[in-house]
Amino acid sequence: MRLAPLAATLLFAGAAAAAQLPPVSPSAKPPREVALIGESQPLPPPTPQQAASSELHGVSVADPYRWLENPDDPAVRQWIAAQNAYTEAALAAMPQGKALTARVRQLAITSTARTGPMLAGGTLFYLQQTPPQPQPVLMAKAWPDGAAKVLVDPNTDHGGTAITAYWPSPRGRYLAYGTAEGGSELTTIRVLDVVSGKTLPDTLPWAGGGTTPQGLAWDADERGFSYVRFAPPAPGQEVEQFHATLVHHALGQAAAADRVVFGQGYSKTAEYVLVNAPASAQAAVLAYDGDGGPAEVFLQHGDRFTRVLDRGANVRTAAWANGRLYAAAFRDAPRGRIVAIGDDGKAVPVLAEREGAIQQIAPLGDGFLVVRSWGPDWWVEQYGAGAKFVRRLPLPEHGIGIGEIASESGQPKALISYSGWTTPARWAEYDGNTGTLKTVFEVKPAADYSKVVARRIDGTSKDGTKIPVTVLSLPGTTANGKRPAILYSYGGFDLPVKPGFIGPNLAWLEHGGVLAYANIRGGNENGQLWHAQGQQLHKQNVFDDFHAAALALIDARWTNRAHLGILGGSNGGLLMGTQIVQHPGDYRAVVARVGIYDMLRHETDFANGPYNIPEYGSIADPAQFKATLAYSPLQHVQANTAYPAVLLTTGENDPRVAPWQSRKFAAALQNATASPRPILLLTRMNAGHGVGAPFSQRVGDTAIGLTFFAHELGLGVEK
Structure with missing residues (x-):
């Protein structure tokens, strides 16, 4: 499954010769102290080095x-x-923590939120969460x-169980839903009778999740469905999260009787x-x-699957409308055609x-x-019969991102979800006949976000590409050249x-941050050209673009190198x-969550x-190996280098990025840095x-x- 970006609106939310650099000896590490609050703190736990290497090309x-x-x-x-223990002690010693934690929690307690609307047979299904409720309910x-x-409430075990996905039957009589435990994402599907509220005995384990997405398609008669499944493991063995297939399940039968209908031998x-x-x-x-990469497209007719488009069409998304499948294809059309x-x-x-660029298609x-984007701007267009343009929907022109759309063919109304930097999640009912849009649900925030100012600046990457950067601040926070910025x-x-509600991050702006x-x-x-220019042999463009964005913030005098922090997770952790x-000297602090740092070992099982080879390329190819080695972070940690303050986080049950990626990178940085700034690693033991x-x-x-950034970037927070 794609390495999902951590929500942008929630903070948690060289040459080949470089590979032959000798390992850093712990005894050669320069003496230093980690000064957190003006007092000497212990050095990080020691990490011994052991002889190991790989021979590649x-x-x-x-x-x-x-x-x-x-x-x-x-x-x-x-x-x-x-x-x-070392990280928890370091964080606890940061004096900004108490006030920021209290304010973050206060801002997170909004009114009830709703997500994932889906219409079937005249019934609207959705997830609902009322903070501080641990998990959303169906x-x-x-x-x-x-x-x-309420159909399903997973909160009986203190939030350890999450609903991963759900699929109503054609007339809304049944609802199949998936759950996973402890952040693992490995899904088990169950089925609910919507009318009676009773859960059927059907229990279907190994139903995707983590490495490959969950998926389910109901039969027209609502007596069964096809779903994604990994091969059931042998007794006492763990499931192998590869070689997923589609299997068919008839309601009432045992999971062991489910039979493969598509994908046997398709791909590991x-x-x-x-x-x-x-x-x-x-x-x-x-x-x-x-x-x-792109998809092959198959139509399903019972147990028969017919390929109708190959990967050459470069299809990225599709939806049914009036009995036909509408697909967004990007071959010879980088912004997409249908x-x-x-x-x-x-x-x-x-x-x-x-x-x-086409992002989504929905019937109406x-x-x-059609949902489209260009840089940070998102909008929705309506097309009638024969794909005749009707209108652009009357949504805000800037500062919002479009979420899920609930609609059905033949019905003139659609439910459109969206949010923006200063706009909590909203549902708007759109009438395609009249063109009117009315808000039917909105989250009430815990503070006033109306004064937040959004500005657009551009960075210039190494190859001349312009990189849009959205800067958020409060009135009175001027570009004085030294604002603590993330x-x-x-x-x-x-x-x-895309733009999304900043929520608890308002706490950062309230103290003069950016x-x-x-x-x-x-x-x-x-x-897709924007995507392709950051793939495989061109991955360095991504890193150059980000650095250009950072320099743009400095050039615009929003901040300087002593007050600039950077944040990313998953693939953004690699970033x-x-x-x-x-660029160790250009940043004061870095927070990287569930990231990839040893790209030469990431391709193992x-x-x-x-799964990530289409995006990153394979080091089995000599040219790709050379390009990957040139940027792989672990192999470029240099002894006696003054690195910025770093906080790495990972989850023990992470199915997408191996937790050892963070362990190895943290150890290398701790043993190499010549800076007094902390290198911290936090592993959550029941999380993914x-x-x-x-x-x-x-x-x-x-x-x-926010506490880590506030401490390292000098954000003024009352104790």
Whole structure:
């Protein structure tokens, strides 16, 4: 599954010869003290080095921290515990923590929030969470004016169980839903009778999650469905999260009787996005070979799957509308064009490339809606029969990102969710006949965000590409050249950084800080060319773009190197790692969550690595190996270098990025840095990549990140 970016609106939310640098000896490490609050603090726990290396294309790559890859080694367990104790003590000593934690929690207690709207048979299904409730609950109501009722509440175990996905049957009689435990994302599917509220005995384990997405498509008669599943493991063995297939389940039968209907032998790193039309039970499969690449498109007719588009079409998203599958294809159209596929399997062009990159398609009336973006700007367009343009929806022109759309073919109204930097999540009912838009639900925030000012500046990357940067501040926070500033981005896997509610991060702005968000290459904000220029052999563009965004903040006098912090997670953690080793003097503090730092080992069978080859390329290719080695953060940690303050976080149950990535990078930085600034590692022992994290963990992570940045960047916070 794509390395999901941590929410942009929540803080938690060289040449080949370089590989032959000799390992740093702990005894050669310069003496230093970590001065947290003006008093001497202990050095980090020692990390011994052991002889290990890899031979790749004739290059010997030293790997002295490889022993940290084994989580079952008692020495590794002891090392993790010691690092956690050291980090917790360091964070506890930061005097800004108490006030920031209290304010973050206060700002996080909003009114009830709703997400994931989906319409089926006249019933609206959605998730609802009332802070500080640990996890969202599944709800249903007759649309539009029926009474809401709780269908599934996972909060009986203190938030350790999360709902991963849900799929209503065509007429809304049943609801299949998935759950996962402890941040693992490995899904078990159950089925609920919506009318009676009773859970059926059907229990289907190994139903995707983590490395490959969950997916389910109901039969037209509502007596069964096809779903994504890993092969059931042998007794006493762990499931192998590769070689996913689609299997068919008949309601009432045992999971062991489910039979494979698609994907046997398709790919070790198969991922399937099932595209449903709930009202008619039509289904299509977007089949991917790993992350970051295009899909093959198959139509499903019972147990028969017919390929209608190959990967050459470069399809990225699709939706059913009026009995035809509408797919966004990017071949020879970097911003995307739309083709329609009928039951005969023939693809017919219906909408040529236009301004803005296609992000989403949804049915409406006798036509469809298209969500588009360009940089940080998002909008929605309506098209009628024959793909005739009707209108651009009357949403704010700037500062919002579009979320889920709940709609059905033949129905003139749609429910559109969106949020913005200063706008909490809203649902707007759009009437395609009249063009009117009215808010039917909105989250009430815990403070006034109306005074937050958003400005746009541009950075210039090494190759001349302009990089949009959105800067957020409060009135009175002037560009005086030394504002404590936090810059965030992601840069990969076709995933955009889009405007979203800043929520608890208002606490940073309230004390004179600045938040900034960069639209760098690797995402799809500007279409597939923007994505492709940040993939594989071109990955260094991503890192150059981010550095250009940082320099733009400095050049615009929002901040300086002594007050600039940077933030990223997952693939954005790799981004942070490159900035640490490529530009150590340009940042004062770095927070990197669940990141990838040893790119030469990421491609092994640990966690999600093999799935990421379409995005990162394979080091089996000599040219890709050379390009990867040139930026892989771990191999470029240099002894006696003054590194910035660093906080790395990871989760013990992370299925997407192996936790040892953070362990090895933390050890290398701790043993190499000549700076008195702390290098900290926090491992959460009952958590994963962050997907499905309970409310308390998300609030805690935000508070920890802001506390660390406040302390290191000099944000004035009352004690």
